[in-house]
Amino acid sequence: MNNEEKAVKLFNGVTDVGDDLIEEAGTMRKHKKTASWRWGLMAACLCLVLVGTAGAGAYQARVPHLEPNIDGKGRFDGYIVTGKLATYPVSRFGDAFREAEKENPKGRVDRKFSTFDEVRSYLGENIPCTWVQGWEGGYTVMIYHDEEQNVWGSDVMSTSPDGRAEIWLRILTEHWGQDPEEVGSLYGGGPDAVMEQLESYQMPNGCVAESFTIDRTAVEGERFSTCISFFIKDGNMYEVSVDGELDNPARLWPEVQAILDSFQ
Numbered sequence: 001m002n003n004e005e006k007a008v009k010l011f012n013g014v015t016d017v018g019d020d021l022i023e024e025a026g027t028m029r030k031h032k033k034t035a036s037w038r039w040g041l042m043a044a045c046l047c048l049v050l051v052g053t054a055g056a057g058a059y060q061a062r063v064p065h066l067e068p069n070i071d072g073k074g075r076f077d078g079y080i081v082t083g084k085l086a087t088y089p090v091s092r093f094g095d096a097f098r099e100a101e102k103e104n105p106k107g108r109v110d111r112k113f114s115t116f117d118e119v120r121s122y123l124g125e126n127i128p129c130t131w132v133q134g135w136e137g138g139y140t141v142m143i144y145h146d147e148e149q150n151v152w153g154s155d156v157m158s159t160s161p162d163g164r165a166e167i168w169l170r171i172l173t174e175h176w177g178q179d180p181e182e183v184g185s186l187y188g189g190g191p192d193a194v195m196e197q198l199e200s201y202q203m204p205n206g207c208v209a210e211s212f213t214i215d216r217t218a219v220e221g222e223r224f225s226t227c228i229s230f231f232i233k234d235g236n237m238y239e240v241s242v243d244g245e246l247d248n249p250a251r252l253w254p255e256v257q258a259i260l261d262s263f264q
Contacts, residue, residue: 166241214226
């Protein structure tokens with residue numbers, strides 16, 4: 001299997017989210033609804049390099065961090081995750097989570113919640129996670145199964161009331177990344193989108209966020225920009241994104257920064 005085939009395989013594996021969820025994600029414009037998760041928590045030009053998954057919710061080799069990825073033409077092309085993200089045995093999740101995943105062992109199981117406290121209770125006290133203080137908006141928790149009907153991971157997603165901002169949290173289980181050689185690239189900006197890397201940002205909670213902007217004007221045929229930021233906490237991946245109809249995507253950064261500053 002060549003790298004391109006692996007990339008397609010991984011993309012298909014982590015973007016199996018139906019249009020029903022995208023339609024319910026808020027009052028976002030149609031062009032974002034059709035692209036939202038295609039470059040969601042572990043997408044948007046985010047490259048994943050995961051070397052094995054042995055372990056129970058701990059970094060088994062190197063502490064995971066994000067590094068800029070440069071394509072063959074010398075252009076910034078998102079980030080690479082080096083080291084190992086945390087993985088958790090399914091047995092460590094809460095009782096409600098483990099009961100829910102049995103409902104659709106061949107696909108995705110969704111649950112909706114009003115507060116993050118409800119989300120934490122559902123995931124279980126043994127799964128470390130955090131969220132933004134004062135965040136308004138409902139939550140959807142998604143459980144994913146692989147072809148062998150094992151739970152390989154879960155996403156927590158919430159959209160701001162105005163539909164412009166989204167937060168994603170991805171949590172992986174011991175069933176993620178069965179192939180230790182798997183290297184995949186996820187792209188969401190499109191070949192004509194203009195990407196610009198932003199400086200690393202030290203968050204108040206001690207995490208380092210890596211960010212970039214995407215100008216989709218050439219793709220969408222109108223002014224449309226996104227600012228996206230990723231960070232890793234407790235071995236789990238977080239993504240914050242804000243959309244705007246701007247000809248200067250960097251103007252969205254203060255909104256993203258304000259969300260990052262509010263993470264506990």
